[in-house]
Amino acid sequence: MAPQSNTGAGAEAELPDYAGHYRLESVLGSGGMGVVHLARSTSGMKLAVKVVHAAFARDPEFRGRFRQEVAAARQVSGAFTASVVDADSEAERPWMATLFIPGPTLSGHVKRNGAMSPAELRRLMAGLAEALRDIHRVGVVHRDLKPSNVLLAEDGPKVIDFGISRPKNSELRTETGKLIGTPPFMAPEQFRKPREVGPAADVFALGSVMVHAATGRGPFDSDSPYVVAYQVVHDEPDLTGVPASLAPLVVRCLAKEPEDRPTPDELMRELRSVAASYDTQAFIPAQRTVETPHPGPEPPVEESRRRPRRRRGRWPLVGAGLLGVATAVALGSVYVLGGDGPSPVSGHDPRTTPAAFSPWETTSAPEKGTPQCSYGKETLVCAQKGRVFALDPSDGRQLWRRTVAEAQGGRPVFSGGLVQPALDRSTRLEALDPGSGRTRWRQTVPSYDGLAYAGATLLVTGVDGSVTGVDSASGRTRWSHRIQGHRSPYFTSFAGDPLAYVTSTSEDGASTRVTAVAPDTGKVRWDVRLKGSLQPVGTAGDSVFFVSVDAVYGEARAVVRYTPDDGVSRRVALPVPLEQPQATVRGDLVYLVGSGGSLVAVDMDARKQMWSLETAVTRGSAPVTDGRYVCLSAPDGRLLGVDARDGRLLGQTRPRLGTNADRVADAVPAPVLADARLYATAPDGTVFSVPAGNPAAW
Structure with missing residues (x-):
């Protein structure tokens, strides 16, 4: 050309x-x-x-x-x-x-598509905080961070244009006659003391960029650069329209004095509290079209002032997904329903299955993103934005499908013998029959911040810190009270474990309080304070396993096994820290994958790392294992199989990106391992299955 x-x-x-x-x-x-x-x-x-x-x-x-x-x-x-x-x-x-980085600038994206959704904003802020951390680490101050200098790439925002002045015809100048920033995104000190500008000026600009991404305008807005300069130095920012969960952080970024602003490290730590799942999220904002539903808006800033929230980051729930904190007000009435059934798929009896299993694949709706699936009751139930559907695990034939407007596309949960769709901040909860897809119960609750499933119980945590246990089979309330020692309890549970775990890390990250709760009664089974900032990743036998993460950077530095029967804690250091770790446990072996693609195996009995493999899969899924092989999914739809004994890559499936390669899931779903089969999903809407026992043949 x-x-x-x-x-x-x-x-x-x-x-x-x-x-x-x-x-x-x-x-x-x-x-x-x-x-x-x-x-x-x-x-x-x-x-x-x-x-x-x-x-x-x-x-x-x-x-x-x-x-x-x-x-x-x-x-x-x-x-x-x-x-x-x-x-x-x-x-x-x-x-x-x-x-060349494919992807629009932030300014171009907002101009074409309007304000970003709360989830997109959280990922953007986290990515920019990471970028500023690396920029500042090498002694560089950008001084001109603005929407047109942020590229929205597949793996996160990229910051461009370092240290370039604007031309001489700008109205605002420094002593040298050159503008050192763009007025709507400049910090007060850039106008007052331009020769003393430090890293905190970039944090102020980050706050202004976030307001623009959330509203389409800046926190200080005028056609005149002189008026903008006055507003930046003297006025309070206008945060109308900024989601309540992010507004307090943005306000801190826009503090008038540099020393009052958070550092990028502090921002990342706070953002882990805002959304525990952001660590594994890829970043490509979905284009706003009529066919693509989006989550409803978070409460505006005015509501956040009436209902302040404080969150602490926790490990994502296995199988359920951690949605935040919830309300402890008494749950609403239960309605047993049966009339609003799913769309049937004629000509197929779900009880009939082929005599022998063969690999299969079926494609759902690509425009609705990567399906997320769970296995239970001899059924594979999957979800995408606004829809839930069931597949016969033997051949992939669709058994039923349901439109569930509030479904966020997260992995559905089998709890209490029913399918519990992952809903997007909805106050209407419902459970589906796994065999027919019909609603078994529906319940309306006050607004909440999070749900967690443990065994046959739904745990709802309130903004006041109390927890309500709900019977997943009927929707009826079992118990409601506070968990002593935890101001805002976040629960983690693991398949086959009768307990749920809540952790609270000290302000300095030096210790973590761990409480084990019986989900059906709410009774505390044991309570202990352990060294380090710990995140639970699994259980085996009578032990609970954690990763110990750096309190500042969130990197996994060690694996910890705690046995409550004898109170013994064992720690195994990782030779190389892992960023944004995800893990699975089998026996005394822990398999961890970092966001950069490192997959490692740690033997807790031998007190050493057994092996390490660089998979070249950036921001892949959590691993799963049957003891012989370790498997994980890649953002491009590949399924990788690794020898669990020595870390050799044995095989992988083909990529399945599809035509919507510019859109990726918020997080890559882990494959599902059941009955010696693996079920995986891809961005092109495909759900596919392969035998778990022979990765080389995939």
Whole structure:
């Protein structure tokens, strides 16, 4: 493709054909300092090449600042930025080539699709906090973080454009005559003391960016940069429309004094409290269309002032998904229903199955995202946004389907012999018959912040800290009281374990209080305080297993086994910390996967790590194991099988991205292991099954 003409005149009217050795194919965007082109290297690699405007190329001071930008961009981690491939700050037209990152800018996304949903906002804020942490670690201050400098990539937001000033025709200038930011996203100190700007200015900008993403405008809004400057320095920000769960964090970011703002590390720690599941979430915001339902809005800022919340991060629930804290008001009336049944699938008797199992696959609705499935009652029940459906596990034939408007697409739960759909903050709970899909009971409850299933009990935790246990089979209340020592209890449960666990970590991360509760009665079975910031990951025999995470960065540093019968705790350090760990337990072996793709096995009896494998799967699913093989799913729909004894990759299925490859699930669902079969799902809407015993044949 020939280079496109710029809209300007004069020396910029015809753009160059090459920057160094790189052929410029088309214009990606144009800013005050230059033009960004899509280019290709000799080998065909896609690049984004920034070419400086000719007028600035003649300015020695500007060339110096461009050299500074190149140096800064080279310093920061490529995980959160566009990695620099090549640059020439001494060329007639200085240029810099970075890896091309597919995805819109945040400003473009908001302009086209409107404000982001609360879940998207949480992922955006977490990604930007991670990016600023890495940028600040190498001594770089961005100073111009704004929506047009944030790219929404598949694996998270990327920050671009380091240290570049705006042109001289800007109305607001520093002592050198160059603007050091963009007024609506500048911190007060950038106007008051521009030579003393530090990392906290980027945190202020992050707060302004979040308001823009949530509302389409900034916290300080005016057509005049002078008015904006006054508002930034003197006025309180306008956070109308920012979700209540994020508003307190945004307010802290927008503090007038740098020392009153949180650091990126503190932000990440707080965000784990806002949404315990964000750690494993990939980031591609869904395009807003009529066919794609979205979660309802969170309460506005005004409501958050009436109902302040404080959350602490916890490990995601196995099989149920942790949704937050809940209300302890008495649950509403129970209605036993049978009239609003599912859409039947004619011509199939669910009791008939083929004599021998063969691999199968079936495709659901790709536009509704990756299905999430659970196995129970000899049925595979799956969910997508707004729908729940059942498949015959022997051949994949659909048995029934239901429209459940509140279904968020999370993994449904088998509890009390019924299917419990994962609902999206709905106050209407319902349980479905696994054989027919008909509603067995429905219950309306006051608004809540979270649910957890443990055995045949639904645990609802209230904003006042009390917990209500509900019989999953009937929807009737069993008990309601507080759990001593835990202000906002978050429960974790594991298949086959009669207990549920709630943990609270001390403010300094030095210790964790662990309480084991009988879910059917609410009675405390044991209570202990253990060393470190611990997250429960599984149980085996009479022991509970935890990962010990760094209180600042959330990296897994060790695996801990606690046996309540004798009070013995055993800790095994990991040779290399794992970021955003997910784990599974079998016997005394713990298998962990990090967000970067590292899969490790830890033998708690031998007190050592047995093996480690780099899978190259970024942000994959939690692992599952039958003792012979360890399996996990990749974001592109692959299922990987690894030898549990030595960590060798034995086989994998093909990718199944489909036509909607620009959309990914919030989290990659773990495969389901049942009856020597594996059931997995993919972004193209496919549900498929393979024998668990021979990964090499997949």
